[in-house]
Amino acid sequence: MKKNTIIKIAWKHLLSRKRQTIVALLGVTFGNAIFIFQGGLMTGFQQLFIEQTINTSAHIRLYNEAKTQRQSILSKTERYSNSWLVVHNQKPKEESPKIKNARGIVKWLENQPEIEGVSPSLAAQVIFKNGISQVSARVVGTDIVKENLLFNVEKYNLQGSITKLQTIPNGIILGEGLANLLNVQVNDNILVTSAANVALEMKVVAINKTGITELDKSRAYINTRNAQKLLMVDNDYITDIPIRLKNIDDAENFARLLEKKFELRALDWKEANANIFSVFRIQNMVTYLIITTILIVSGFGIFNILMMIIYEKLPDIAILKAIGYKNQDIVRIFLLESVFIGVTGGILGLVVGFLMQKIVGSIKMNVKGFVTLEYLQFNSSVSFYLFAFFFALLVTAIAGYIPARKASKTDPIEILRAK
Amino acid sequence: MQIPILKTVHLNKIYHGAVEFHALKNIHLNIQPGEFISVVGASGSGKSTLLYVLSTMDTDYQGEIYFDGQLLRNKNANQLAELRNENIGFVFQFHYLLPEFTVLENVMLPALKLGKYSEEQIRLHALEKLNLLGLDKIAEKKANTLSGGQQQRVAIARALINQPKIIMGDEPTGNLDSKNASAVYEIFRLLNQQFQQTFLIVTHDMEFANKTDRTVFLKDGEIINDQSNQPRSS
Numbered sequence: 001m002k003k004n005t006i007i008k009i010a011w012k013h014l015l016s017r018k019r020q021t022i023v024a025l026l027g028v029t030f031g032n033a034i035f036i037f038q039g040g041l042m043t044g045f046q047q048l049f050i051e052q053t054i055n056t057s058a059h060i061r062l063y064n065e066a067k068t069q070r071q072s073i074l075s076k077t078e079r080y081s082n083s084w085l086v087v088h089n090q091k092p093k094e095e096s097p098k099i100k101n102a103r104g105i106v107k108w109l110e111n112q113p114e115i116e117g118v119s120p121s122l123a124a125q126v127i128f129k130n131g132i133s134q135v136s137a138r139v140v141g142t143d144i145v146k147e148n149l150l151f152n153v154e155k156y157n158l159q160g161s162i163t164k165l166q167t168i169p170n171g172i173i174l175g176e177g178l179a180n181l182l183n184v185q186v187n188d189n190i191l192v193t194s195a196a197n198v199a200l201e202m203k204v205v206a207i208n209k210t211g212i213t214e215l216d217k218s219r220a221y222i223n224t225r226n227a228q229k230l231l232m233v234d235n236d237y238i239t240d241i242p243i244r245l246k247n248i249d250d251a252e253n254f255a256r257l258l259e260k261k262f263e264l265r266a267l268d269w270k271e272a273n274a275n276i277f278s279v280f281r282i283q284n285m286v287t288y289l290i291i292t293t294i295l296i297v298s299g300f301g302i303f304n305i306l307m308m309i310i311y312e313k314l315p316d317i318a319i320l321k322a323i324g325y326k327n328q329d330i331v332r333i334f335l336l337e338s339v340f341i342g343v344t345g346g347i348l349g350l351v352v353g354f355l356m357q358k359i360v361g362s363i364k365m366n367v368k369g370f371v372t373l374e375y376l377q378f379n380s381s382v383s384f385y386l387f388a389f390f391f392a393l394l395v396t397a398i399a400g401y402i403p404a405r406k407a408s409k410t411d412p413i414e415i416l417r418a419k
Numbered sequence: 420m421q422i423p424i425l426k427t428v429h430l431n432k433i434y435h436g437a438v439e440f441h442a443l444k445n446i447h448l449n450i451q452p453g454e455f456i457s458v459v460g461a462s463g464s465g466k467s468t469l470l471y472v473l474s475t476m477d478t479d480y481q482g483e484i485y486f487d488g489q490l491l492r493n494k495n496a497n498q499l500a501e502l503r504n505e506n507i508g509f510v511f512q513f514h515y516l517l518p519e520f521t522v523l524e525n526v527m528l529p530a531l532k533l534g535k536y537s538e539e540q541i542r543l544h545a546l547e548k549l550n551l552l553g554l555d556k557i558a559e560k561k562a563n564t565l566s567g568g569q570q571q572r573v574a575i576a577r578a579l580i581n582q583p584k585i586i587m588g589d590e591p592t593g594n595l596d597s598k599n600a601s602a603v604y605e606i607f608r609l610l611n612q613q614f615q616q617t618f619l620i621v622t623h624d625m626e627f628a629n630k631t632d633r634t635v636f637l638k639d640g641e642i643i644n645d646q647s648n649q650p651r652s653s
Contacts, residue, residue, distance in 0.1 A: 004531075004538075005528065005531045005532065008520075008524075009517070012517075012519040012520065013519075015519070016519060315513075315515050316515075316517050318515065319509075319511075319515035319516075319517075320528075321476070321500070322474070322476065322503065322509050322511075322515075323503065323504060323509065323528060323529040323532065323577070324500050324501060324502075324503045324504020324505070324529060324532050324533070325500065325504075325532055326496070326497050326500045326501075327496065327497075327500075328497075329532075412476055413471045413476050413477055416509075416511050416515065416589065417467055417471065417589065418467060418511065418512035418589045418590035418593055418621075
C-alpha cells in the first residue's frame, strides 16, 4: 500500500515532465546502445581471435630454445679477486634445435590425462618459388592426420584435400595468403628451397584459411619426411612438439611442469600471444572509457531532470514530510524515478544495440587486418548484455541518488511556514 | 486529571544566525484534550516558531516537550515522522495538495502511509471525511482544479484522516476571503464539538482567535497573556 503510493507519486512526477523524461530516457538508451554495439564489436572480435588462435595453434609448444646468452668458458675457471676476464667476439655455440629423445617425450605426453593430443613436427624456414614469385615462409613438417585432429586443418580448408599430403609424396598445403602471393592454385607445382640448399619440387594439394592473416600468409604443411629431407637431417629429427590440452586453462601450469621435466622451452598460448593480449587490454580500456563517459553524460541528463522535478515539487516534498513520510520515503520516490528512466532506457538501449549489431553484422565488410573476415563479428552473449544493462542501471542509480538525497534533506518548515 | 496532549517545560529557542535571536523564551504551555486554542501575536513574535517546534518538525530547541506524555527529545527523526503521521493533522496557509492527484487520493495519503487499514477501508474513511466537509461531490476531481476554499477544506479532510490527537494550523485562514475563512472556523468548531477534536491554531486574524476557546498571546517570544474566551453566544 505504502509502496504503491510512492510508486504513484514517482510516476506522476515523471508524467508532469514528459518531454524531459523522454530526453533523459533516450540518453540512457543511446549510451546503452553504444555500449552494446561498440563493446560488442570489440569483445566479439577479440573472442573470435582467441577462439581461432586456440583452435588453430598449439596450446603449448615444446621446443629447444637457442640460448643467446652463453657464459664464457673462462668464467667457469677459478676467479681471482684482482683479475679481469675479457672475451671478445664470442660466437654462439652450435646448438641443434633438435629435441633429444623426441619419441620418448611424445610417448610420455600421450599418456597424460590432461592432454588431448600431440603432433610432433619440425619447422623449416624456406623460400617458395613459382616462376618469378619468391616468398619466404615457414613450412611445418608433420603427420597431417594428427595435425588435423589437433588443429582443425580440415575445418579451415578452402580448396583441395588435406589427406592427399599422405598419398602424394611431394604434396604441400598452403595458407591462402601464401597461395595468393605465389599465384598458385591446387595442383600447381612450386619449388621449395631450404637454408640447407635442398630444393624440392612440390605439388599444392590444398589451400587453407584460418582467418588469422599472419598465419595464412606464412604457413605451409608438408609431411615430416620431406621436411627432414629439406633440412638434410635424420628421421628422428623433431624440433617442435605442439600439444593440445583438454582444458586450455591448464596451459600455463602444465607448461611450467614440462619445462622442469624435459628442460625444454614450453610456450603456452597466452604467453605466445602476450603482445596481442596487451593490445586487447589497451583497446578495452579505451573502449570502456568512452562508453563509460557516454553513460555518465546520460547520467547527467537524469540528474538534471530530477533536480528540475525536485525544485518544482518542493511543496509536495514538504507536505509529505509534514504528514509523516520519512526521509527514506522521499529518497525512494526520486530514486524510483531515476531507476524507471534507467531500466526503460536500458532495455530500449539493449534492443537498439542488438538491432545495430544485427544490421551492421549483416553488411559484407571484407575486413583484412589481424584477422580476415567477411562480416563483422559481435559479442552477443547474454552475460555481455546483462553487464551492459546493470552498468547503465548503476550509473542511473548514482545519478538519481544524489538529487534524491538532496530532496530528502529539504527542511519542510522553510516551505510550509506562512509568509 | 487528563494527560495533556502537549506540555512544554522551559521551552526556549535561539536562532544562531549572524545575530543570535532568542525566538522563544521560557514557554510553559499545557494543551488538554478537546481544547480549541489559538496563538496570536505580531509577526516576529514567535508564534509560528512555537507551532513548528510543537509540530516535531523543528527539533532545534532547549527545554522539554511532552506529546501525550512522551518526551519528544528521546525520539529520532523517523520516530517523530511516525508520531506526526499518526497523531498530528496539519492545515497550513496554503493547501499543499499534490496537484496531479485527485481529492480523494490526497485525503488518503497520510492513511496510506500509516498503513493501519486496507486501501479499501481508507477509501471509505476518506469519503466519510469528505462527506462531513461537504466535498463528496468533488472526490474524483484533480486537486488543482478546485477553488481556494475547496482546496483548504480538502486539506482539512487530509488532516483528519488518521484521527489525530491534535490538529495544528498555521494561518489556516490567511489565504482565504472572509466567507471561506468563517467556513473554515465553522468546520473546526463542528469537529471540536462533535468529536472533541483538539486544535492549536496560529493566526493573526483576531476575529478568528476571539471565537476560539482559549487564546495565547505571544510577544517577543514570551507568553504575555493566556486567556479563556467568552463562550460563544450561539
